[in-house]
Amino acid sequence: MLVGWFCDLDPVVQALLATCFTWGVTALGASAVFFFTSVSRTLLDGMLGFAAGVMIAASYWSLLAPSIEMAEGSGVPAWLPAVVGFLLGGAFLWAVDAVLPHLHMNVPGNQAEGLSTTWQRSVLLVLAITMHNIPEGLAVGVAFGAAASELSCASLAGAVALALGIGLQNFPEGVAVSVPLRRENISRWRAFWYGQVSGMVEPVAGVIGAAAVLNMRPLLPYALAFAAGAMLYVVVEELIPESQAHSITDVATVGCMVGFALMMTLDVALG
Numbered sequence: 001m002l003v004g005w006f007c008d009l010d011p012v013v014q015a016l017l018a019t020c021f022t023w024g025v026t027a028l029g030a031s032a033v034f035f036f037t038s039v040s041r042t043l044l045d046g047m048l049g050f051a052a053g054v055m056i057a058a059s060y061w062s063l064l065a066p067s068i069e070m071a072e073g074s075g076v077p078a079w080l081p082a083v084v085g086f087l088l089g090g091a092f093l094w095a096v097d098a099v100l101p102h103l104h105m106n107v108p109g110n111q112a113e114g115l116s117t118t119w120q121r122s123v124l125l126v127l128a129i130t131m132h133n134i135p136e137g138l139a140v141g142v143a144f145g146a147a148a149s150e151l152s153c154a155s156l157a158g159a160v161a162l163a164l165g166i167g168l169q170n171f172p173e174g175v176a177v178s179v180p181l182r183r184e185n186i187s188r189w190r191a192f193w194y195g196q197v198s199g200m201v202e203p204v205a206g207v208i209g210a211a212a213v214l215n216m217r218p219l220l221p222y223a224l225a226f227a228a229g230a231m232l233y234v235v236v237e238e239l240i241p242e243s244q245a246h247s248i249t250d251v252a253t254v255g256c257m258v259g260f261a262l263m264m265t266l267d268v269a270l271g
Contacts, residue, residue, distance in 0.1 A: 029174020
């Protein structure tokens with residue numbers, strides 16, 4: 001009954017609910033600050049590696065592969081929309097990364113990236129994660145918009161699988177924001193608030209992504225690849241370097257493999 005109700009909803013509403021779920025998992029991860037004042041570096045590296053694996057798998061199985069399949073028979077080489085969209089997605093995140101003030105984890109405050117600002121360190125840390133949640137919400141929204149197009153290579157089950165995968169990897173992101181903030185003498189409630197706020201952008205990006213592809217169907221292959229490129233930029237620029245920055249790198253590597261395998265299984269089994 002619940003499945004039938006969800007299937008009958010407008011695709012934009014489906015995307016909104018799905019990204020509210022991913023936001024909720026971020027908040028769940030952020031709630032770890034109420035129980036722990038610190039998290040094992042090894043465990044955190046493993047979770048970040050897991051998140052990277054999920055995003056890598058989702059980029060191909062849920063976004064790039066459907067993009068290439070949709071482009072077949074469109075009058076242009078099937079690879080062209082995927083390549084153009086992928087590079088534009090990466091370029092978009094690079095531009096945001098260059099302009100928006102933010103600070104990566106475990107980096108001194110004087111090494112903040114983006115435009116110069118006097119904002120507090122806590123705000124810059126949250127902005128770094130918030131910026132990286134944009135492509136995740138966009139990917140989920142575009143996937144639901146693609147499912148509504150009724151093309152054989154895109155399904156509602158596949159979009160749901162993507163939302164589940166993104167939700168799973170949002171948990172460590174919530175932990176990675178709130179717990180370090182607590183170590184900087186920020187109250188538990190405030191650290192939790194900052195942690196869950198970092199995921200608030202996902203419903204916004206999801207709705208925009210779904211609405212955009214529904215109104216511009218010819219651009220759908222480009223939009224799917226755009227979301228994939230933006231997600232891969234996050235993985236290569238943030239998640240993998242952060243997870244490999246310490247002495248024990250095997251845990252992060254294994255986490256990445258497990259995350260990739262799980263997301264691949266979800267997409268193939270449900271999609």
